[in-house]
Amino acid sequence: MSSSGSLNPESDSFEGRPVFYIGQHDSTRTEALVDDQYTQVLNSGFRFVTAPITNQHFFNRVVDLHRAYLKEREQWTEQRGLTAAQPPNASLPGPVVPTLTDKDTELYPSNYIGSLAVYFSPWIDLCSSDPLISSISRQVLNLEAAYANFCGARTIVVPGPRNDDSSRGIAQYARAIREAMHVANRANIIIHMPMYREPGLDEKAETLSSIFNPGNGLKAKEKEIDLFSAWDSWNTIRSVCSYSMRLFVALRVPRRVPEKTLQERWFAEPLHYLTIGQDIFELNRAGHPSLSRNHQDLINRYMRLRSIPWLILCDVGPRPEELATRPDEMAAEFPSLAEASQALRESRRPHMPAMNAHVGYMRYLERQQPPFSAMETPALTSFQDWLQPPLQPLADNLESATYEVFEGDPVKYDRYETAITEAMVEWKELKKPTSTATPENPSNPELVVTVAGAGRGPLVTRALRAAESTGTPIQIWALEKNQDAYVYLLRKNKVEWGNKVTLVKTDMRGWEGPRLKGREDVIGKVDILVTELLGSFGDNELSPECLDGIQNHLARPHGMSIPHSYTAHLSPIATPRLFADISSRVVGDPNAFETPWVVRLFAIDYVAQKVPDHPRFQQAWEFAHPVEVARADDFAAEHGKAAKHVTGGVGSMAGASGTNEHNARHCHLTFVCPTRGVIHGLSGFFESVLYASQTGAGKEPVEISILPDQIDRKSKDMVSWFPIFFPLKKPLYFPQDTELEVSMWRQTDDTRVWYEWLVEVYAWVGPDTRIKVGTSDLHSSRKVACLM
Ligand SMILES: C[S@@+](CC[C@H](N)C(=O)[O-])C[C@H]1O[C@@H](n2cnc3c(N)ncnc32)[C@H](O)[C@@H]1O
Numbered sequence: 001m002s003s004s005g006s007l008n009p010e011s012d013s014f015e016g017r018p019v020f021y022i023g024q025h026d027s028t029r030t031e032a033l034v035d036d037q038y039t040q041v042l043n044s045g046f047r048f049v050t051a052p053i054t055n056q057h058f059f060n061r062v063v064d065l066h067r068a069y070l071k072e073r074e075q076w077t078e079q080r081g082l083t084a085a086q087p088p089n090a091s092l093p094g095p096v097v098p099t100l101t102d103k104d105t106e107l108y109p110s111n112y113i114g115s116l117a118v119y120f121s122p123w124i125d126l127c128s129s130d131p132l133i134s135s136i137s138r139q140v141l142n143l144e145a146a147y148a149n150f151c152g153a154r155t156i157v158v159p160g161p162r163n164d165d166s167s168r169g170i171a172q173y174a175r176a177i178r179e180a181m182h183v184a185n186r187a188n189i190i191i192h193m194p195m196y197r198e199p200g201l202d203e204k205a206e207t208l209s210s211i212f213n214p215g216n217g218l219k220a221k222e223k224e225i226d227l228f229s230a231w232d233s234w235n236t237i238r239s240v241c242s243y244s245m246r247l248f249v250a251l252r253v254p255r256r257v258p259e260k261t262l263q264e265r266w267f268a269e270p271l272h273y274l275t276i277g278q279d280i281f282e283l284n285r286a287g288h289p290s291l292s293r294n295h296q297d298l299i300n301r302y303m304r305l306r307s308i309p310w311l312i313l314c315d316v317g318p319r320p321e322e323l324a325t326r327p328d329e330m331a332a333e334f335p336s337l338a339e340a341s342q343a344l345r346e347s348r349r350p351h352m353p354a355m356n357a358h359v360g361y362m363r364y365l366e367r368q369q370p371p372f373s374a375m376e377t378p379a380l381t382s383f384q385d386w387l388q389p390p391l392q393p394l395a396d397n398l399e400s401a402t403y404e405v406f407e408g409d410p411v412k413y414d415r416y417e418t419a420i421t422e423a424m425v426e427w428k429e430l431k432k433p434t435s436t437a438t439p440e441n442p443s444n445p446e447l448v449v450t451v452a453g454a455g456r457g458p459l460v461t462r463a464l465r466a467a468e469s470t471g472t473p474i475q476i477w478a479l480e481k482n483q484d485a486y487v488y489l490l491r492k493n494k495v496e497w498g499n500k501v502t503l504v505k506t507d508m509r510g511w512e513g514p515r516l517k518g519r520e521d522v523i524g525k526v527d528i529l530v531t532e533l534l535g536s537f538g539d540n541e542l543s544p545e546c547l548d549g550i551q552n553h554l555a556r557p558h559g560m561s562i563p564h565s566y567t568a569h570l571s572p573i574a575t576p577r578l579f580a581d582i583s584s585r586v587v588g589d590p591n592a593f594e595t596p597w598v599v600r601l602f603a604i605d606y607v608a609q610k611v612p613d614h615p616r617f618q619q620a621w622e623f624a625h626p627v628e629v630a631r632a633d634d635f636a637a638e639h640g641k642a643a644k645h646v647t648g649g650v651g652s653m654a655g656a657s658g659t660n661e662h663n664a665r666h667c668h669l670t671f672v673c674p675t676r677g678v679i680h681g682l683s684g685f686f687e688s689v690l691y692a693s694q695t696g697a698g699k700e701p702v703e704i705s706i707l708p709d710q711i712d713r714k715s716k717d718m719v720s721w722f723p724i725f726f727p728l729k730k731p732l733y734f735p736q737d738t739e740l741e742v743s744m745w746r747q748t749d750d751t752r753v754w755y756e757w758l759v760e761v762y763a764w765v766g767p768d769t770r771i772k773v774g775t776s777d778l779h780s781s782r783k784v785a786c787l788m
Contacts, residue, residue, distance in 0.1 A: 015371030018303040021310040022362055023048040023117060025275065027205065028320060030056045032106040032116075037323040044318055045359035048310075050117045050157065051107055053144040058104035059123060062097060063211060066136060069095040070212075094132050097139040100147055109151045117190075117273070117312065118148050120158040125209040126176045127161050127169030133208045138176045142183050149184035155272065156184060157250055160193040162203055164229035167236075174240035181244060190272045192250040193234050196227045196258055227262050228676055234269070235678060239731070243580040248272035250312070253280055257294035261609075261675055267302065268574050268605040271309040274302060278315040281358065289316075289358050291365070300369050304376075305603055306384040316358040374717055383722065384602035385577055389595065390724070393533065393541045395787050397482040403456040411718035412704060413462050416530070419562050419690035419702040420449075420466040423528055426694050428472070432558045435525040436475060436516055446473045448516075450526045452508040452550055453533050454478040455485055457492050460501055463530060475517050476500060477526075481507040509549025525555035530562045536598050536706065536724035538566040538686030539746065542753060544623045544663045545788050551626040561625035566688035568620040569707055572671055572679045572740050572759065574605040575725070579680040582727050591783050593729040596755060600722040601683055606708075608671035608740065617685065617707055620744055621665040656749040660788070663753070665746040676736045682744075682757060684724035687714070726757050728776045735773065737764040747782070754785035 024046040032051035033041065041049050073092065107118065121144065124137035141158070148156050158180075161173050181189055234249060241247050250273035251266055281289040291299070302309055355363075391398075406412075427434075427447060436446040449467070451459045460478045467474045478501050480486050486505040493501050504511065508531075513523040529550065535541035547561060554561065578599065585592040610616045685707045693699040705714035706721045726744075734740065741760040746753065761774035 017366065017369045017371055018308050020303070020362055020366040021047050021308070022359055023050065023273075023310060023312045024316070024318075024356075025050040025117075025119075025312045025314045026320065027122075027315055030059075032118075033323065034106075038112070040323055041318060044354070044356040045363070046313075046356065048115050048117060050119050050312065052119050052121065053107055053148050053153075053156075054100065054105050054121055054140075058100065059121065061104065062136060062140060063208070065095050065097065066132065066208065066212065069132070094135050097136060097143060100143055105147065107148070107151055107153075113152045114154045116153065117155050117157055118151075118153040120144050120156060122159045122203070122205045123207045124159075125162070125207045126173040127163075127166060128172075128209050128213075129166065129169065130209065130213055133212060134172055134176075136208060138179070141176055141180050145180040145184035145187075145189075149187050153184075153187050155188045155190055155248075157190045157192055157273070159203065160191050160230075161233055162207075163197065164226075164233045170233045170236050171240070173233075174237040177237055177247070178241045181241060181246060188246045188248055188272065190248045190250045191234065191237060192252065192275065194230050194252040195254050195266060196230050196262060197225065198254045198256060199225065200255075227258055228265070231262070231265055231269075232676070235733075238576065243576060243583060245580050245584065250275055251309075252277070253295065253298065255280055257292070257298050263298060263301065264605050265574070265677065267305070268603050269576060270307075271302060271305065272307075273312050274299065274309050275312045275314055278313075278358075281316075281361075289361050291361070296365060296368070299365065303369060306381060311362065313356075313358050313362070317356055375719070380600070380719060383600040385575070385581075385604075386599060387578065387581060387725075388598040388722075390535065390598050390784075390786075391541060392786060393535075394481075394546075397484060398455070400456065400484075400488065403485065406720060407456065407458050409718060409720045411715050412532070412720045413458050415690060415702060415704050415715055415718075416459055416532070416562065417462040417466050420463050420528065420530060421470055422691050422693065422699075422702060423560060423562060424466055424470045424472040427527070427558075428470075429695060435514075435527050435555045435559070438516075438519065438522075446475050446517075447527045448477075448514055448524060448555075449474045449528045449530065450477040450479065450514065450553075451530045452479045452511075453531050453546070454480045454489060454503075455482075456488050457497075459530055459532060460489075460492075460497065463528075464497065464500065475502075475514070477502045477504060477514050479504050479506055479508050479511055481505070507549075508546055511550060511553065513553040525559060526553050527555050527559050528562060529554055529559065532563075534563070534566060534686060534688060534721070536686060536721045537596065537684040537755075538568045538688065539623055539663075539665075539753075540568075540596065540724065540755075540786065542786050542788060544625075545660065545753065547625050548627060548660075548663070554626050559626070560691075563625070563688045563690045564692050564701075565622055565624035566686055567622045569617045569685045569687065570620050570667075570669060570682050570726075570742060570744065571606055571617045571685075572608055572742065573601070573681060573683045573725075574607055574678055575601065575603070575680045576731075577603055578725060578727065579731060591781075593727050594779055594781050595727075595784050596684070596781055597725045597727070598722055599725050601725065604683070605677070606683075607673050607677045607679055607734075609674055611672045614670055614672045616671075617709060618669045618671070620667040620669065620684075621746070623663075627662065658750070660748045660750045660753075663746070664748050667742075667744050669742045669744075671740040671742065673734055673738045673740060674736060676734060676738070678731045678733045679728065679740065679759065680731050681725055681727040682742060682759070684726060686721070726755065726779065728759065728779065730776065732759055732761060732774050732776050734761045735763050738762065738773075739764070739770065747780075748788075750788070752782070752785035752787055754781040756780045756782075 024041050030052060033049060038049060121140055124140050125133055126137045128134040161170055238247055248270045251271055253274055253276045281291060284290040434444060434446055435448045436444040449463050451463060454460055463476060478489060480489060483505055489503050493499055493503055514526060516522050516524045533541055533543035533546050582592045606616055608616050687703060687705040687707055689701045689703050692701040703714045704718060705711050739762045741762060743758045745756040747756055756778060758778045759776040760772060762770045763773045764770050
């Protein structure tokens, strides 16, 4: 258990953890609690309770209505002398459930209704194949939805389908929920779903179907457990409801915790509640309730979500008969000494119920959770699954505050400093000539270092530090095209760098090159060129194009670029939240589904599995610098720079001259998905080798990476880049044993760069037979392309 100090936010040893918000549900409750009872439940440690919208009276009324209808129909059939085989007139109207009366409900508008989780009647059966029962169920659903919405309920829980066997039933159910969402137009609708159909944990409460068609439920055959069938039903329901942002899941925690793949599938879904039944708890040796290690891990994982799901403990007390007895006001005012000291020990008022044992255990688990890590600060957490439009680094100038955010991540700068240090050490070791060498001073040891795109100068500081620590004399230039950042650099040069740095306000592609110290008439070459123009997908902020424009100043053959190379990587993902978010933006932003978004992906499911030759994260392409023969350089040498737009027809894009053609890329990747699921787009990442040793001593390269399976090894805790997300306009469903074929292109017409992407689904239907079962549109970010 943590010390009290670690829970005190004021203390130095404070460690934050997710907070458990625990509610109480009683499956036998047929009426909303009255105020006193509600208070008693809160006093036993719960923070909220559930309340049925209607009561037993309403249930009886609906059952009587249906009975009367069946009787009337029977009479009607008899009067006409029809046999059982002759169906009644199809247009005979079915029963219409009359409006609610005050006898049908104990729920009224109140100042605490917003904190109740109100429950639809569990006895309706929206999936019923009996059209009368499904119709009555739907009417009840709508009556209750309208009334709960009227009362001001914010969350309404609806029992999920009882099984996933009938696609007709699920379709009926989904359609009814969509209708109810229109009726309850402000409330959130929460579908109560099991994680999977665990034998023995199916709902037993009676329904209209079990009352009127009792035989139907008996036929259910023993089947193999299909782990994904409940998720499949949920996927149908939310698809029919167009991924409404008001539709959530209450996930029933199973007795046996399933495999990780299924846990992760639900992790990506909008979990509003986790419901934990009394039978999930075990008793420990002291007879207190406890949960297995697997259950604890599951809860700990889900509690890391940005919107932390609330917990509902079901049937763990206080029992209805306990709530029936009102606390004795007199006795509460004048407790006996023994009662008072017992109450003090349990931190409660005398005659108030003791802390519920299950709540007490959950509070203990709350304290046992791993504390928030350095990557879970409130600032970083607030970025989870938050879409940011990508930067236009050439067209736009960054603000000082944005640079300050970059500078807040020491990991990136440490890795750069290590790379520059190694480059300087090896330069000496390999006795490479420097660009400051002149006929008069052929062994001048001064290296020419240029930081291009210096921003507010952190990489300049690191280059100066590397030079000092390695005892390397340098001449250093810093280039920046942002005139405001340039002013900052001028000041920093005076205040911090002792005017050692030559600052040039220029686009690096138009720089004339370094005029050497003491020989200003001579334009020299650069030995070490340092840049950080990388985007989340490596090349998406046009680092290749910018470096092409300056690499002619690099000394050959020894000059080097830091970074030396970078690679882009992809993996298909399910991310229902981002899909819903982007869908909601389309009206104001018609290109929302054609935009690669920068986003700190979190509530997502990587659907592909790692198998031999097909890893979960696959490399799309690579850029390495300097480019050996740049087509642009050749072209400019032949025609002059200004000529590039008038010689159309050479490049792959119509009308392009082809000078940037060497920076176009294409990849085709195959991802393997053994279980069925859905994808909403492609997650993108990059890695970069900043410096690769040239001494042949087998040293590890200096790298940075944002790949989920590499970041901890290559650049732990680096937060400078979030992943990129290439969305799909329509979710793409895939069956089990599927291969997702991903095609991606980096396109250019010499003035712009954009991406195009396509996903195709192939299912294996025999040992050697694969058939195509789905395809996405060809998406293109051309309309939001990066301008060169
Ligand atoms: C991602 S920021 C990095 C800034 C700084 N080096 C750092 O690490 O904090 C990229 C910088 O490069 C500059 N930049 C981008 N393209 C450039 C170009 N073609 N010429 C000069 N500066 C450029 C931007 O204005 C921006 O300041």
